[in-house]
Amino acid sequence: MTVTSATGAVLVLNAGSSSLKYQLINPDTEIVIADGIAERIGEMQSSITHHQGGETITQDAELPDHRTAISVAQDLFAECGTALATAGLLAVGHRVVHGGQIFHRPTLITDDVVEEVGRISDLAPLHNPANLIGIEAARSQLPQVPSVAVFDTAFFHGLPDAAATYAIDREVAEHYGVRRYGFHGTSHEYVSGRVADFLGRPIGEVNQIVLHLGNGASASAISGGRPIDTSMGMTPLEGLVMGTRSGDIDPGVLLHLNRVAQLGVDQIDTLLNKWSGLKGLCGENDFRSITEKMAAGDSGARKAYEVYIHRLRRYIGAYMIELGPVDAITFTAGVGENAASVRADALAGLEHYGIVVDAERNAVRSKEARRISADDATVDVLVVPTNEELAIARQAATVVG
Structure with a gap:
């Protein structure tokens, strides 16, 4: 060759x-x-x-x-x-x-x-x-x-203090670096820029929610190009239900598992990071397999899916309130770009907020950025493929150049 x-x-x-x-x-x-x-x-x-x-x-x-x-x-x-x-x-x-x-x-x-x-x-x-x-x-x-x-944390470095701060003893937090860092920042930054380009508007004028849904999953609220909140926290464990990670969980559960089940710190770490989320709920962390199981009538897969959607909708609702007017809601990453049912179910019943997913547009599979909302919707619902590799290449070239 x-x-x-x-x-x-x-x-x-x-x-x-x-x-x-x-x-x-x-x-x-x-x-x-x-x-x-x-x-x-x-x-x-x-x-x-x-x-x-x-x-x-x-x-x-x-x-x-x-x-x-x-x-x-x-x-x-x-x-x-x-x-x-x-x-x-x-x-x-x-x-x-x-x-x-x-x-x-x-x-x-x-x-x-x-x-x-x-x-x-x-x-x-x-x-x-x-x-x-x-x-x-x-x-x-x-x-x-x-x-x-x-x-991955760089884009969220400037989160407002109210969004970045955990309500624990201030001195302990400062000494040990306990704060909300946010993750998938390269993807959220790239996609939010592409959304503004797609809409033909300056990014400084766009309020948007970006949903990065893959094996790892995160949501962000971005106002005028600057993130004001994000679902992941000090580690990538917080937030949405993910492939093998639990996402949000009552801290008391960890204390309970330690005291009653006598699980050590390392065991709890492994449980929450590797054996929780979709995998913990139904034994699968690949959304394709979960979809096949649901179609076959598997109740465990159906429950896992419903828990996943419930958590996702909770974050969408919270960010709609934080942002005030929302111009766009965008799905990206493996699940976000390919799972039409997730997009439809995540936004179902929100017509009175101007959010209407067009079923025919949503069913189209494409590698191109596209609008899947109805013509009369006041909020644009988009699917924008992420390109973290291009974003990383550009930043790397800037450093060595």
């Missing part, structure tokens, strides 16, 4: 709790040279799909961890004619979930940065360790290419 030039391109690594998305993209032209995704990392049926030069390679693979997934991805790049070590990369951009109170802008990665990201990994135990694996692998295997960290 002919070697593909990647001069000026950025390799973006987006390591999630059980997946690894990667993309080789030119941040100026927005041309994607190659991309891929490794799915179900750490599970029995792992797979990786790689797209490059009009070709698609999909293969089952043993992917016990993210390090192995990155190694397999590099082999696929080389197989398709782009050996990353000699491709002329501008930078490697890494999605890092938690920046704590220190990191709130794109940051050139040094040994000190790696150490600090590791130190705050207990704030995002499902993600920061995976992010670090991507960082360490890239710095080791592509030492001549600068690595840049782009933090």
Whole structure:
């Protein structure tokens, strides 16, 4: 195969709790040279799909961890004619979930940065360790290419104090960095900008709710381009019901489990982060499987779905009050972009607020930004595919440029 030039391109690594998305993209032209995704990392049926030069390679693979997934991805790049070590990369951009109170802008990665990201990994135990694996692998295997960290918490760094503050002892909170940080910021920032473009309005004039619904899920209220609230808090555990995370829960439940069930801190951490949410309710965290089970009459799957929708509607209602007039409600990420039933049920019965989902438009599957609200609705309901990779590539290029 002919070697593909990647001069000026950025390799973006987006390591999630059980997946690894990667993309080789030119941040100026927005041309994607190659991309891929490794799915179900750490599970029995792992797979990786790689797209490059009009070709698609999909293969089952043993992917016990993210390090192995990155190694397999590099082999696929080389197989398709782009050996990353000699491709002329501008930078490697890494999605890092938690920046704590220190990191709130794109940051050139040094040994000190790696150490600090590791130190705050207990704030995002499902993600920061995976992010670090991507960082360490890239710095080791592509030492001549600068690595840049782009933090999920950065967009929400300036949340109003009322939204960022927990009502606990002030000195304890300040000493231990206890506050609401917010997550999925790269996605919320990108999508909110795309919404303004789609509506043909300056972002400073748009009040919007963005619903990032994937295996991890979060909601945000954005007024004039600035977030005023978000569902995730000090860690990505707070907020909406997620694939394996509980979202909001009475803190007293944790004390009860410790005292009565005699579960230790680590056991409770594992329970809430890995065995709760949709998986805890019905044994599945893949929405496709849940939909199939509901269609087959599975009551556990139906209950999980109803709990998921109930929590989502609660946040939508709260943000409508916080924002006052709402111009747009936007669905994004894997579930938000593809699950028509979730969009319809989340907004059902809100016609008196000017929110009306058009059933025919909602049923259309597309990778393009689109309006799914009725013509006579006063609130635009949109589906806008997120592109965290492009946003990360742009920020990484800015840092090294």
